[in-house]
Amino acid sequence: MTTFNLTEIQEQLNKASEKTPESGVSFNGKSLKLNSEADAEEVVKAIEQCQKLDYLDLEGNTLGPDAAKAVAKALEAKGSSLKRALWKDMFTGRMKTEIPLALEYLGTGLCAAQTRLVELDLSDNAFGPVGVKGLATLLSSSACFTLRELKLNNNGLGITGGKMLAKALLNCHENSSKENVGTAPLALRVFIAGRNRLENDGAAALAEVFTKLTTLEEISMPQNGIYHKGIAALAQALSVNPRLKILNLNDNTVGPEGARALAKSLPNLPDLEKLNLGDCLLKTRGASVLAEALANEGAHRNLMELNLSFNEIGAASIDAIVAAVADKQELTSLVLDGNVFGSKGRENLEGALIASQKLSVLGSLEENESESEGDSESGEETESEDSDDENKTSEVEKEDDQEISKIEKDKQNVTVQDFLKNPTAENLLRLQGDKIQLFLEHAKSQSVNGHESQKETYAEVLIRSIMKVSSLCASGYMDARIEAERVTDGLYMELFAYATKTDQVSQLNNVFLINLGLIKSEDKTAGRIDWNLEGCFKALEKISTKDYFLTETRNALKVFIELPIKTGKVRVDPFQNVKASLKKVLDQI
Template identity: 55%
Template sequence: MFCLGDISEQLKDVSRKSVGVSFAGQSLVLDTASDALRVVEAIKACPCLNYLDLEGNTLGIPAAEAIAEALKEKGAPLKIALWKDMFTGRLKTEIPKALEYLGTALCTAGSQLTELDLSDNAFGPIGIQGLANLLTSSPCYTLQELRLNNNGLGISGGKMLAKALEKCLENSSKEGTPLTLKVFIVGRNRLENEGAQALASVFEKLKTLEEVVMQQNGIYHIGIAAIAQGLSANPNLRVLNLNDNTIGLKGAKALAKVLPIFRGLEELNLGDCLLKTKGALVLAEALEIHGNHISLKYLDLSNNELRVDAGNAIAKATHDKTLLTNLQLDGNCFGTEGSEKLRQILTKLGRIDALNSLDEDYTEDEEEEDDEGKTSEECESDNNEDETSDKDKRMQDNVQSTVITVAEFLKSPTGEKLLLLQGDNVQAFIDHATNLANQSNVTTEQKYIEELLRITMKVSALCGSGYMNVRIKAEFLSDALYAKLFSYAIENNQILNLNNALLVNLGLIKGEDKSSGKIDWNLEGCFKALEKIIQRDYFLAQTRSMLKIFLERPVKTRANVIDPFQDSKADLKAILDNIQVT
């Protein structure tokens, strides 16, 4: 079948191959300037560097600096920067500097990017520092496609990204060429409601978005409503992917309200979003409006616990969707008779060829409770509780039955591994810290404080998890470990050492001991944990006062660099302000 879109993509690929440099997928380890010589020579030899593809290699600071020097000379025509999966194995502190070198080079060269892809670089909030420098500068005023999938941004990273994009729009508008971003990909980033709300405010100002992908971000109906409101200012939206968030009935209502605005919508992916029957019925009503979404080609409402009524309503909503080629409704609760009725409706409408498999049906396992006799508020409350518990159950189902040790968890402290810890975890962590302290040459009491505090940081970092069962366990363990730290410090006259170590491990001051290791945990979660911990009776008043002083100190950063944890610090400081320090 003739497809103009396919030909367009093929021509796009051909153009990339003919005028640019690609080292994609070569697994090069570029540590030094010498290591980067092949890339540098290729850039210098390229007659017109329209694109630079470094996907699948790993770039250190010296190598980035060398490549940046070449880009200063040859980067003027650069339009497409494909820098996906480019920092594997690098320290998070290396990435901002590497990005800063590359961004500065593009500014010097006068590049005008149209596409920037930094997906699959797990640089977290701290990596946004270097990216913010680039995003707010002239090479990105012309940006049309921004891909940041799977970067571990978290809430604070999402807020920083939003501020950078807003600044880019402001700066570019002053230059008379306002940012016209069309494609925005930011899936798998743990943005949650706050990160989504920050980005949604930017959507409302852009007005040019055509494709938005925010799947698997732990966003609930509050964030979904904000996204819907923000996107309502973007009438040319063609693709919306919110897969694997928790939309529910409230989120579905917010989306249904704005769907009629997107008359050219081609793809809508709301799979695995706990819509349930009521949410799907609301969406079906919006989609059924005659002539409003006739360009729709792809619709995914799979794994949403939909009943027969919802399935039939969605099928009827396709009555005027003549271009629909992919309808995903698997993993719902239609039953044998319901599935057959669904097929009959689609056959009658001429849409049966679009329907994908209905092999996975959960009718027997997912009986829906009878809401008869309940108020709307009670039904909504039940719906929200179900959303949370179901999401957590999925997280638990992903965790294998294997039991891991404390040492294995600390080596790679993830939410899944935290749930795999068995027995008395508090004592196991204490024993681990004791063993490390006994192996040290420094004062045992001081070393014990330092080791147990680092362990506490790695546990409390998970208090910012998007999964409730992970947060609950992390908060319980953090509370117990902090209690142990303070009692030990008091008994062994180590309060000063504990206070100092706490500041160091929260990144508020620099440590004197360079061998103690760098911060490799999510400080956002650590600050979140302290919001409750500082209110405990065991938390010393002098420690609260010390924290307050250092949280109030301005962070020294370079120009255009945003503190990735400024919002988390502000939240903690607000609580400290409300506590009477004696």
């Protein structure tokens, strides 16, 4: 009796269908504000008139629950062929209660149509853990049983959202296994979730999902605040995904210990093509152990890109790195700038690459500006001596691990109160959990003990918190600046929603202008401004263009932004340039 592999047949049919030109509906970048069902009529008609709806691209528009309900009804009738839901940047200006409801409506429509998605892209929707509730319903449904690409970049998931996402994907895997016995369960290939502050716990939860899948070909999780414990969990999961081609963990604190964990998983990834571990604090030892794993004879023949930039790597690792790339015939890019090789080390590196005919793949070799040339070469000698002495190396590793553990411990101990007392970039990044929710809870707790009405006090506390967070939007530390912008956006959205709901817009505007130093407070006991107003004004260049930013507040800001700040007896304006830039934005709205 002939047997058939239904999974292989389905894969072949999918590949055949991929060759057929796609048709679909795109409203990409139209900046439509769809609140009611009537607002969504244009989108609904386009869906209804589409002969074969392979994709629906709504990027750059904003969709409320009622509009989502109308689109969902259209999908019920026409969505059976839908393969790609391209829904990036689709909820700008929406309250946190609206987003999960909108996602649930869309998910219901897809399920009713018996849709089988291949790609779901919800990147750049800062819905946080609350939004994951609606997303979880969709991900656990039959519409996602055939999902191959899941893109959730810059969603503000946090640890809580990461855990909820992991649970939804595990449910999807289990449910897809039960739906048709004998067929393959969820076989995700691409998982993208950068800039989500998942941290160790969120990464560990997702690692459990990756272990179940075993089908991943691309994992991209940059800028997530993951330390070596989370990296170790991910490394274990990578080992059972042998088809992995792309791994991007840029700007996480991998460290030497995390590097050792990744090095153990590399032999199980024979198809690896791109490895991005830039800005991961690998140090010289971490880079060396990874390079040694890549240098195994016959390993990783398909490697095309290797990024080890900005990792405080010294010259002692040069031989190992050169050996790692020497036999990689497909290699087109080797990124090593931002390290501390020293001038002599750079010469040795270039010479070794010339000898192995690999100089052409090397990018720039700019040193880390925070390290002096003398320090680099001194570090080079110390590490060379340590490499000759196993006991010394062991002690150095122990000290490094203790230092990383101390950083993690300090990071766990930072509270909202700690940040508000000392609003530094480091403290903002070390603040764990859903940061937006933490600041809101702090404002509520402070307002309960206030002497004035709770509504007014809540707004005042929240605005001061916003000022201290947004002051970091002028930070030269990119990771902190990005996080400050995200949190500032979320807090302003909540503030304006609260002011509108409680009919306190005029009071809000007054407190807002006082805390920006644009008008004086009548309350002589009011605290002084001890935050960097430059960052606050920079943040407003983006925030003032948001749909949720109140017109009354924008008009008040336009009037007072031109007045110079008075310092002492002389009228000066230290923020003239940044205020002028904000004024230009306001005038264009």
